[in-house]
Amino acid sequence: MITEPRPPLLRRLPPGVWVAAFWTTLVVFRCFTRDRELEHLFNYQGNPEDMALLVTAVVTTLVATFLVRLPLVAIAVALAGGLYTLGMWKVQEAAPLQFLIAITVVGYCAATRPRRDSLTALALPMGTIAALYLWGLVTRYGANPxxxxxxxxxxxxxxxxxxxxHQSRAHAEALRGRATEQAVTAERLRIARELHDMVAHSIGIIAIQAGMGRRVMDTQPAExxxxxxxxxxxxxxxxxxxxxxxxxLRQAEAEAAPLEVAPGLAELDRLVAGTAGAGVRVALTRDGExxxxxxxxxxxxxxxxxxAVTNVVKHSGTRDCHVTVQYGPRDLALSIVDLGGGSSAAPGTGYGLAGMRERVALLHGEFSAGPRPEGGFRVAARLPYPAEELAL
Incomplete structure (x- = not known):
């Protein structure tokens, strides 16, 4: 069972605790100062006009508490605080701050919540503003449009x-999801190609050897x-x-993958030897440095x-094949020619030719495969070196 480590204690505290701690610290600090000019803001003596700062502290604390889980409640609390301070005719200047808090939460809802919740959040302050305007018209208290x-x-x-x-974030998530899906598909195809190339060659050799052994079992025990x-x-x-x-594949990190998983041209001699055991002679030529x-x-x-050699063994009906590996200054050229009179495979059929074409395309190279005019079959590929290799 995998358990995730718990975050530090300070990160587990809800935002409302931090806001309450801020206001508590401010009140305690002001209580121990000798500056008496703002003392009426902290000493409530029954006069509602002295509660502007207290209402602001309560509203901001509650908004921070409900913001993440209940943002609509946070908007309602901020609007209620604004309406309450709006009724204090001596300190009505505190009301815009409460409405500003509510408007900020509206933007937060639109950025983080579904469309239905964000529209509800927009409707709350809009409805309150419209109600205040109509109330001002009816009571003639003041209705500056x-x-x-x-x-x-x-x-x-x-x-x-x-x-x-919100839309930008959704678009970015969609792009990341599409990129992840493409990466998974590419990795699945890569694994499929590796398994096909590894197993198809070996199974082809085994099938041919088993058939030959069955035919000569009684007459040639040594064979x-x-x-x-x-x-x-x-x-x-x-x-x-x-x-x-x-x-x-089981490694947690790609860097830890064993190097033996990726064979290279250094193992061509062993491939030639194994193909010879299947009855097909492969002439290997290396050109260039x-x-x-x-x-x-x-x-x-x-x-x-x-x-390509596997296709020769399974489909060509010939016992000869010529492989040429040419090291050029900018690319690597490969040529596999079936010297017989048959066809190694029909172009575009099966997974073998498709896999070879995909490998070359991924490296931005050139690939061709098809019957030769003089008979037989030819597979050719040109693999360019990466730009950093050419720079060296």
């Missing part, structure tokens, strides 16, 4: 800003033993490769040669 229009405009702007933040030895060697190597791949290749290019080149 520009004041109420200004409050309504500020509220609408706060909601629009919050809604813009049968050779075939069984080849089957055992190939199956053990395939099993070891699969274990290494599964071990790499060999150089260390980037892991992705080295792996792709090996898998392309492996899959």
């Amino acid at each position: 520009w004041v109420y229009l200004g409050y309504g405009a500020v509220t609408a702007i706060a909601w629009l800003v919050g809604n813009t933040v 049968t033993r050779i075939a069984l030895d080849a089957i055992e060697t190939t199956s053990r190597e395939t099993l070891a490769g699969l274990r290494r791949m599964l071990g790499a 060999a150089r260390p290749l980037p892991p992705e290019v080295d792996l792709a080149a090996y898998r392309i040669v492996q899959e």
Whole structure:
């Protein structure tokens, strides 16, 4: 069972506790000062006009307490505080602060809450402003339309800003989700290609060796033993490769993946030897000066040669194949030619050719595969070196 560590104690305290602590500290500090000018703000003696600061402290504390879980309640509390101070005719200047707090919470709701909640949050102060304006008209207490229009405009702007933040966040999350989905799909295809290239070659060799051993079992026991030895060697190597791949997939970090999971052109000689055991002679030619290749290019080149040779073994009906590896100054060229009269595979069919084409496309290279005019089948690929490798 995986348990997440608890955050520090100070981070677990709700925002309302911090606001209450601020006001308590301020009151205590003022009580111990000799400045008597603001003393009436802290000493309530029954006069409602002396409670402006107390109402502000209570409102901000309650708003901070309800803000995250019950933002609509926080707006209602701020509006109630504004209406209460608005009735104190000597300190009516404190009322705009309460309304400003409510408007700020409206912007917060629009940025963090669903559309229905944000519209409800917008309706609360808008309804209050409209009610105050109508009440002023009825009672003739005072109904300056520009004041109420200004409050309504500020509220609408706060909601629009919050809604813009909400839409931007939703768009960013959608892009991240799409990128994650694409990454998962790409990784799934990569694993599928690796498994296909690893298993298809080995199973093809095993099938051919098993068929040959079955045919000569009674007449040539020595050839049968050779075939069984080849089957055992190939199956053990395939099993070891699969274990290494599964071990790499279980690693928590990609950097910890074993290097043996990614074979390269250095193992072509062993591939040629294994193919010879299946009855197909592979002539390997290396042109140019060999150089260390980037892991992705080295792996792709090996898998392309492996899959092309596997197709020759399974489909061509010939016993000869020519593989050319050419190290150029800017790219690596591969050519696998079937010297027989048959066809290694129909272009565009099966997963082998599709996998080779995908590998080359991922490296921004060139790939071609098809029958030759003089007979046989040819697979060619050109893999460019990365820009950083050319810089070296």
